[in-house]
Amino acid sequence: xxxxxxxxxxxxxxxxxxxxxxxxxxxxxxxxxxxxxxxxxxxxxxxxxxxxxxxxxxxxxxxxxxxxxxxxxxxxxxxxxxxxxxxxxxxxxxxxxxxxxxxxxxxxxxxxxxxxxxxxxxxxxxxxxxxxxxxxxxxxxxxxxxxxxxxxxxxxxxxxxxxxxxxxxxxxxxxxxxxxxxxxxxxxxxxxxxxxxxxxxxxxxxxxxxxxxxxxxxxxxxxxxxxxxxxxxxxxxxxxxxxxxxxxxxxxxxxxxxxxxxxxxxxxxxxxxxxxx
Amino acid sequence: xxxxxxxxxxxxxxxxxxxxxxxxxxxxxxxxxxxxxxxxxxxxxxxxxxxxxxxxxxxxxxxxxxxxxxxxxxxxxxxxxxxxxxxxxxxxxxxxxxxxxxxxxxxxxxxxxxxxxxxxxxxxxxxxxxxxxxxxxxxxxxxxxxxxxxxxxxxxxxxxxxxxxxxxxxxxxxxxxxxxxxxxxxxxxxxxxxxxxxxxxxxxxxxxxxxxxxxxxxxxxxxxxxxxxxxxxxxxxxxxxxxxxxxxxxxxxxxxxxxxxxxxxxxxxxxxxxxxxxxxxxxxxxxxxxxx
Numbered sequence: 001x002x003x004x005x006x007x008x009x010x011x012x013x014x015x016x017x018x019x020x021x022x023x024x025x026x027x028x029x030x031x032x033x034x035x036x037x038x039x040x041x042x043x044x045x046x047x048x049x050x051x052x053x054x055x056x057x058x059x060x061x062x063x064x065x066x067x068x069x070x071x072x073x074x075x076x077x078x079x080x081x082x083x084x085x086x087x088x089x090x091x092x093x094x095x096x097x098x099x100x101x102x103x104x105x106x107x108x109x110x111x112x113x114x115x116x117x118x119x120x121x122x123x124x125x126x127x128x129x130x131x132x133x134x135x136x137x138x139x140x141x142x143x144x145x146x147x148x149x150x151x152x153x154x155x156x157x158x159x160x161x162x163x164x165x166x167x168x169x170x171x172x173x174x175x176x177x178x179x180x181x182x183x184x185x186x187x188x189x190x191x192x193x194x195x196x197x198x199x200x201x202x203x204x205x206x207x208x209x210x211x212x213x214x215x216x217x218x219x220x221x222x223x224x225x226x227x228x229x230x231x232x233x234x235x236x237x238x239x240x241x242x243x244x245x246x247x248x249x250x251x252x253x254x255x256x257x258x259x260x261x262x263x264x265x266x267x268x269x270x271x272x273x274x275x276x277x
Numbered sequence: 278x279x280x281x282x283x284x285x286x287x288x289x290x291x292x293x294x295x296x297x298x299x300x301x302x303x304x305x306x307x308x309x310x311x312x313x314x315x316x317x318x319x320x321x322x323x324x325x326x327x328x329x330x331x332x333x334x335x336x337x338x339x340x341x342x343x344x345x346x347x348x349x350x351x352x353x354x355x356x357x358x359x360x361x362x363x364x365x366x367x368x369x370x371x372x373x374x375x376x377x378x379x380x381x382x383x384x385x386x387x388x389x390x391x392x393x394x395x396x397x398x399x400x401x402x403x404x405x406x407x408x409x410x411x412x413x414x415x416x417x418x419x420x421x422x423x424x425x426x427x428x429x430x431x432x433x434x435x436x437x438x439x440x441x442x443x444x445x446x447x448x449x450x451x452x453x454x455x456x457x458x459x460x461x462x463x464x465x466x467x468x469x470x471x472x473x474x475x476x477x478x479x480x481x482x483x484x485x486x487x488x489x490x491x492x493x494x495x496x497x498x499x500x501x502x503x504x505x506x507x508x509x510x511x512x513x514x515x516x517x518x519x520x521x522x523x524x525x526x527x528x529x530x531x532x533x534x535x536x537x538x539x540x541x542x543x544x545x546x547x548x549x550x551x552x553x554x555x556x557x558x559x560x561x562x563x564x565x566x567x568x569x
Contacts, residue, residue, distance in 0.1 A: 016376025
């Protein structure tokens, strides 16, 4: 007879093993992509697929050969950071005001902001495309920055709002009593107290912008195309080089993957509009 | 107190940029879509922009792509929701107990969510599902089964599979986090009272997860209704209309056939569909979002 303790331990081992198995299966496509990025094109297409092979860095050293990788990566960086910075500048004041000076309309305003996310992008694809065409914003980074700022704004306001809500009002009031101006109150009291929350808001916005693939595919061609569009260009049969595709993909996903790992707990709040913490 | 009042007044103006921008974002393009949907407007035939009433809607609704587009959209959303929620609950409960390497397992589980959709689509289509050199083919052959040409024989299923892979981690991430606030003492007490694991799951875990599950369903629905990049980079909506969803159908009418009027009518139908879904979803969760 096993004692209760032994049974518990056996159970933990079994369940832990299953959990590891599930995790490895789910992670396998990423693992395989990274592995393939170190293969030659011939190894990459070998049948059956090779787990062991002589690794090569060739796909990385020649990353710029097929297309100017750094051009696309730079576009991704500019667009993601640009729209995140602008988005924060607009979202933080709104969240501050709604968190600390609540009015009757605050809740419905928040829900209305959320509801703008329900607008499917295809519903406005045509007019945005034509507006961009007429104003010369088609295939520009500025155009993408504007769109990304607008589509992520509700999430950023919500996320900052839920973090601000956790700060006791008294502290801000005390600062106000001491004669702090609005700017001082926000800059010297509020922001230092919500550093962590705002940092994860920034990270979430960066992740969403970096991976966005509806507007980037429809509104950019060669000038402003970010990495999502570069990788889509590998879908044509004549452009199919698995090892090169894997190397480009690995490079494109690595920074975001790391961001995601670092901030997984905090991202939950933004992704769930504050409903799950 | 003067300064406090002043701050309060000033803070009102701080919401307005957000509200104004979002209002513009809602109203300007949407009213343009409505306008375009009522006129004849094809970029290939400029100049003929007369008012034609609901003709575009009629064309869109009777288009041979509409039926499949609609059913594919619903199938895609429904299946992915079902897969991600069911597996998400099971996996998050599984990893909620302490075991060796728990932290690493969690990181591995949520990783696919951070992979960009175009990478997801191409890695699956080529490295994994390729009928000749894909990993799935090798596994099938290893077990003596006939390899499957996924994107030719089961195109929609393949899309569902790769989209589920992307969104399952989202469900796991949210549900896993929600489980951490589950009352451990209550669990322990119930266990001492002789409650089995199934009873524990049914009467304690599942009710605790009800709200996060609703949130997962709401947010996934918003994004899944507009799945585009995965279809664009793998099947291009084909073969035939087998993987064309509403989003892809409208895209192909607008940017491939240049029929602005028709695409706008389709866009509005997509908006209506999303609003019907949103109506029920917001009722389901919206209230619990702000009630705290």
